[in-house]
Amino acid sequence: MVSAAWLPPEALRAIGSRRAVVRGEGPPVETVVREIAAAGGHVTFNETPTAPADFYLDSGYGSPEGFTLQRSDGVTYVRAGDGNGLLYGFFEVVRRGEAAFGADFGPEEHRPVMRRRMLDHWDNVAVHPVMGQVERGYSGGSIFWDNGKLRDDLDRVSAYARLLAATGINAVAINNVNVHAAEARLLTDRLDDVATIADRFRPYGIRTHLSVSFASPVTLGGLPTADPVDPAVVSWWERAVAAVYDRIPDFGGFVVKADSEGQPGPFAYGRDHADGANLLADALAPHGGVVHWRAFVYNHRQDWRDRSTDRARAAFDHFAPLDGRFRDNAVVQVKYGPIDFQPREPVSPVILAMPNTRLAVEFQVTQEYTGQQKHACYLAPQWSELLNWNGVADIAATGDGVVAVSNVGDDPQWTGHPLAQANLYAFGRLAWNPALDPAAILDEWADLTFGPGLREPLHDILDDSWRTYESYTAPLGVGFMVQPGHHYGPSVDGYEYTPWGTYHFADRDGVGVDRTVATGTGFTAQYPQPWCDVYESVATCPDELLLFFHHVPYTHVLHSGATVVQHIYDSHFAGAEAAERMRTRWHDVTLPDAALHAKVSDLLDEQVRSAREWRDQINTYFYRKSGVPDAHGRRIY
Numbered sequence: 001m002v003s004a005a006w007l008p009p010e011a012l013r014a015i016g017s018r019r020a021v022v023r024g025e026g027p028p029v030e031t032v033v034r035e036i037a038a039a040g041g042h043v044t045f046n047e048t049p050t051a052p053a054d055f056y057l058d059s060g061y062g063s064p065e066g067f068t069l070q071r072s073d074g075v076t077y078v079r080a081g082d083g084n085g086l087l088y089g090f091f092e093v094v095r096r097g098e099a100a101f102g103a104d105f106g107p108e109e110h111r112p113v114m115r116r117r118m119l120d121h122w123d124n125v126a127v128h129p130v131m132g133q134v135e136r137g138y139s140g141g142s143i144f145w146d147n148g149k150l151r152d153d154l155d156r157v158s159a160y161a162r163l164l165a166a167t168g169i170n171a172v173a174i175n176n177v178n179v180h181a182a183e184a185r186l187l188t189d190r191l192d193d194v195a196t197i198a199d200r201f202r203p204y205g206i207r208t209h210l211s212v213s214f215a216s217p218v219t220l221g222g223l224p225t226a227d228p229v230d231p232a233v234v235s236w237w238e239r240a241v242a243a244v245y246d247r248i249p250d251f252g253g254f255v256v257k258a259d260s261e262g263q264p265g266p267f268a269y270g271r272d273h274a275d276g277a278n279l280l281a282d283a284l285a286p287h288g289g290v291v292h293w294r295a296f297v298y299n300h301r302q303d304w305r306d307r308s309t310d311r312a313r314a315a316f317d318h319f320a321p322l323d324g325r326f327r328d329n330a331v332v333q334v335k336y337g338p339i340d341f342q343p344r345e346p347v348s349p350v351i352l353a354m355p356n357t358r359l360a361v362e363f364q365v366t367q368e369y370t371g372q373q374k375h376a377c378y379l380a381p382q383w384s385e386l387l388n389w390n391g392v393a394d395i396a397a398t399g400d401g402v403v404a405v406s407n408v409g410d411d412p413q414w415t416g417h418p419l420a421q422a423n424l425y426a427f428g429r430l431a432w433n434p435a436l437d438p439a440a441i442l443d444e445w446a447d448l449t450f451g452p453g454l455r456e457p458l459h460d461i462l463d464d465s466w467r468t469y470e471s472y473t474a475p476l477g478v479g480f481m482v483q484p485g486h487h488y489g490p491s492v493d494g495y496e497y498t499p500w501g502t503y504h505f506a507d508r509d510g511v512g513v514d515r516t517v518a519t520g521t522g523f524t525a526q527y528p529q530p531w532c533d534v535y536e537s538v539a540t541c542p543d544e545l546l547l548f549f550h551h552v553p554y555t556h557v558l559h560s561g562a563t564v565v566q567h568i569y570d571s572h573f574a575g576a577e578a579a580e581r582m583r584t585r586w587h588d589v590t591l592p593d594a595a596l597h598a599k600v601s602d603l604l605d606e607q608v609r610s611a612r613e614w615r616d617q618i619n620t621y622f623y624r625k626s627g628v629p630d631a632h633g634r635r636i637y
């Protein structure tokens, strides 16, 4: 049985006992009608009701995707800008339950802060020999693809679309940004598969996007080149895009990972990223599509001996000089941090450096570096902190919006760890409004998913779980002390002598990456004032990012008053203890679904085991390097 996640029948109970009138046109409006009927409510659609109703939902008022919610004289009104707005207004009423039909309130205006609220799937069509069906997927197989084929049964996709619509997501890319041979053909002879999936998303107001390979004119079209200025290449893309829109008129557009980790791109032809992105943007523009061109570009074959190359600098060095050259429908999609989805990174300076480019900020709901859905780690506080730092949310809102890598697979719980559902829910809600409080989002999710009564334990377990994860893993923002390849569990030196550019430089005296202008790689200069100065100086650099920006002695004293090495010991002992408390807290929870309770218990056992392993490896490593004993005499090996 597939989990109903945050839309179990009980969540729609208040609707089920009401008489509703719906007016409007289009697939999302019809979805609302079906939802009300399925919940047991009485619904009149585009007709004059025979009896007074308690609930009126009407579209054609106000801005796209927005709605006004009001209760007056005992009637609840959703007045929406369009079909999507109506759907979102409906789900807002679901969230409120009986409260939406109680005392009068409003009118309240609601509209999404981000115009695009997107999930990217790193799903492979064919099983990849190393990465499997879903790259960095921790929730089983793909809900779209099975061993080279489109799944016969796509009801899971409809159920997914429904869950996403309830959070406000309006775009999904259905295949991995690493586009292998089978996936590349979705653009051409496997377009029917894409159309079939788009049919499942459309009723929920979600547009379908595709990751494509920059080399397609060569690999699919048989041309001798994919050079973006070659007229034959230009017309190949124009024809390919026209065929897509012929089949899927509301197709969203492309996602492209180019010249990154081995994916083909414009560099092969001496062209830059703007040339590449604009080629696709121009092909998509007449049809209203966009290209999301990823800024995750760096040298993944660097020599670890070479101290002048700094992976953190790469995205800015490649993209900032191109500001102003991208078409309006070419969106530069930037990972939130300069390296790679670590539990703690500064905001990527690229986000602050391209005022004349439409940007999207990319997050990772799939927990590649945050416990791989074996650890409970509620990421909304991290996303909220990043989005609310120095106008990041405004930049994304004026640009394109936010994107995240999905954490969903064919697992009965959708997300492997049942509590990881909270991350998927929270991402949609923060995309809708980055000012929402992560704790309030958790309340919504807890009430919808489990009914009343579970808020308190879930807050106790999840509120600080991201900081807990941070505290027992790589310290003070240095990142990447993970096992190479699969990235689960500790390996302090696992990446130290590799070509990946993810180093910590620990020696007997100190640790951290000197990214200062004065003595290091100069990365701090990529930030505008005051941030370049704040990060440049150890005196002002925030503790949690110290080792991201500086190489300091173990005896360096943090703002907190502790030395670096003592902080490492303290945070790792505290983190492992916090994981134990999470487990104990869950033991006290009673759930009607015993199997679900047991599943979370088992996962918390693994989290405790893993947190101890992290604690002991990190502490032992730094004790052996530094020779400095723990001030409290705790056990280090």
Ligand code: GCW
Pocket (backbone or CB within 6 Å): 122, 135, 136, 177, 178, 257, 261, 296, 340, 341, 368
């Ligand atoms: O974090 C890294 C992952 C890769 C991924 C890459 C990316 C899809 O380890 O698996 O490739 O990021 O974002 O492109």
